[in-house]
Amino acid sequence: MFETYRLGHLGTFSQSGIDKKSKDDEIPVKIVNYMDVYGNKKGVLHGEEFQEVTAPKGKFPYHLLSKGDVLITPSSETSDDIGHSAVVLEDMAQTAYSYHLVRFRPFQATKIIPEFSRFAFQARQVRAHLEKMSKGTTRKILTRKDFTTIPFMLPDLATQRQIADFLDRESARIDLLIEKKQRLVALLGEQRAAAISSAVTVGLDEDAELVTTSSQYLPRVPATWRVWRLKHLAEIRGGLTLGRQILDDVETTLTPYMRVANVQAGWLDLSDVAEIPVTEVEKLRYRLKLGDVLMNEGGDNDKLGRGAVWKSEIETCVHQNHVFAVRPHDTRYSDWISLATNARYARDFFYLHSNQSTNLASISKTNLARFPVAFPPMDEMRATLDALWQRVVKLDQISEKTDASIERLKEYRAALITAAVTGQIDVSTYAKSGTPDRRLDAIQEEMGA
Template sequence: MKIDTSSSNNRYQSYSDYKDSGIGWLGKMPIHWQLVRSRYIFTRKQRPVRKNDGVVTAFRDGQVTLRVNRRVDGFTESIKEIGYQGVRKGDLLIHAMDGFAGAIGVSDSDGKCSPVCSVCVARIKIHMPYYGYLVRQLAVTDFITSLAKGIRERSTEFRYSEFSNLELAVPTISEQEKIAEFLDHETAKIDTLIEKQQQLIKLLKEKRQAVISHAVTKGLNPDAPMKDSGVEWLGEVPEHWTVRRLKHTATLQSGIPKGKDLSDKVAIEVPMLRVANVQDGYLKLDDVHNLKIEPSDLDRYLLKTGDVLMNEGGDNDKLGRGAIWRGEISPCIHQNHVFAIRPRDIEPEWLTINTRSEYAKFYFYTVAKQSTNLASISSSNIKETPLVIPPKDERIAILDHLREQLDKLDRVQEFSVKQIELLQERRTALISAAVTGKIDVRNFKVGDTDAA
């Protein structure tokens, strides 16, 4: 996305005069801006750690703050505080491991940080928030491809030695302050819109779960006579429906364990589904691994069209998640952490929608073996899952109804996801345009763009 600076668009104006910077990522820059090598703007500071200093972390969203105020994922966790260094509010932190993922910004706190971060302070008079925006933008976009050794990924380091040789744009101090003020205001507005879309997606997921659970346990006829299901946390179900254990309507096939020694044995290589391939309601088949097995094991672990695949464990909210196998790969087997459930007298779609309902999720949670942030469920507990089973014509009608309702919710959610992508693109484009001088915000005042 490119920010329009044409004369017909009065929202963002460009500078009147530009010059060629000679720098590929910068292109033309305002004629009065200067280029200064980074090492003449910043110096790397090694401060001692003070008593009672809290841990300051550079997160991937550009926030640099005390860890106690933030989530604990998305950054490198240090086991021992060896080599920690002091941080002061206003320092620029560059995370070596996660810099290209966005972990660069200005600290809002005093504290200490891991040696994986470079702590940068100013050699000359600058407005640090402007450079927080500029340096992070250079890292997360394709401006500085020379720093990335191959594809940018978590293991690609943003090294200070290379950063220090970069030539950076130096507007006047007043412009640096105005650009940072403009971006603080405008990105906050965009972030608010993104948050609203994220909240909508959360509500849509809750609505989706409610629609599934009501249809599966109550049916489509609000006037149907009800009876006690016999399951305390399931409550009442339509009087003519059946409630029975999964083991009485399906068979469960366990998967093959890995690591079997096949030395000096005849072996064949076949595709094998792992936990990563089985998502909530769909299969992710872009990275299916192969496994060498004995030919006699093929039939024992072979997947058949109509099997319902369920994962043994994972996060609590993913317990029992699964999808229907429709013979996408043939032949294909499954590992021992993925169960293949083969319905005998109900549709695989009905079994799947049952296991995605709130009552089934509650059951899985209560019987699961819990560990730190993870849970697992045994095959014997899967077999004991209570299934709510209406007559076939009602099952088909409910599935058709759910397909229609869920498709509507999916379309709204897809639209919200697209809106978030567009807002994120606009945020990136706006930051790029401002920090590189493609738009002139010297006359910006809070409220100028609020009505736009």
């Protein structure tokens, strides 16, 4: 028998005000941070190594974590990514939580076991309620009062234990399948990168004679190939600066533009294309042309320098200053240059020629111009590209199917948790009926993965 409550009737919500700083006149303490909860795949906290900071003596005793506490993320960039939770499964000595989290602590009279809380807070109706209640423009936020209104279904203790044990087993099975598939996707990515790197550095002919070059990044290439710096192959064009001043009497038009987020490794993500007011002079100067190779000027190290070819998917489009437009003198080389920017030696080049800061890296136009590219004769280049595309397409198809299968498994996991913690299924008979096995088999067969 399930009864529905408002969560505010089952416990209290609190925030600690404890930050990541350490002061001499405060008490040493470990704290659970936002990412310890947000990135917690299993939804549990016990025995991990947490950051060591200090807390004021007045705050310290009230915010230590105890068995049964639930920590929740009260903010995120989007509404559908808010309210991640993790439950404390054992008393944690000298451990509190940061001010970026909200703690739910059940009343002593509340009959709820931590193992059930772990899954109940993941139920879809809980997440949907939090999404609906969140407010904000640049960042979505929930108040403690918002949390008190969450509808929460609670059965007796014996049923809670039965549900928790069932979901622990079934979610572990699903998570194991997901982890295996994620490893497969990672392996496919490594094979893809290796195929590209090999193709643009030594080609496909394993018996080709290799000769020594003067480039430390391309030390040996086939005898018929030539190594050129990017500045000899293309014009490297800077982009439009955001936030620049435009006179009031100058006419502008709202124009799509490419930014770092759009430029992926070998392809363009056009699912979210921003627009910016652009003058006619700027449009002529920064408009992209068919065959341009877009390369990231800055960002995380894995984004730095990665390139993709512009295929004129949008009729009129410009690029911001953090994205270079490399315009080859001969656009027949565009795809080859793009592939070279995503090869392993390119990662080394961009890293060693970049300016590194705490969280970001950037490469100057001058250093980018020094990037070396090895070119085979035109006929060999075309044949290599054809063979490489066939290989890459097969790897991408397998990877896409596997990714789709992972998403279906995650959806099934969420649906199963919701059904169990809300009494939609009887867990005492559900597993014995073989339904979970059939559902997992159906997902595997449906996705061909």
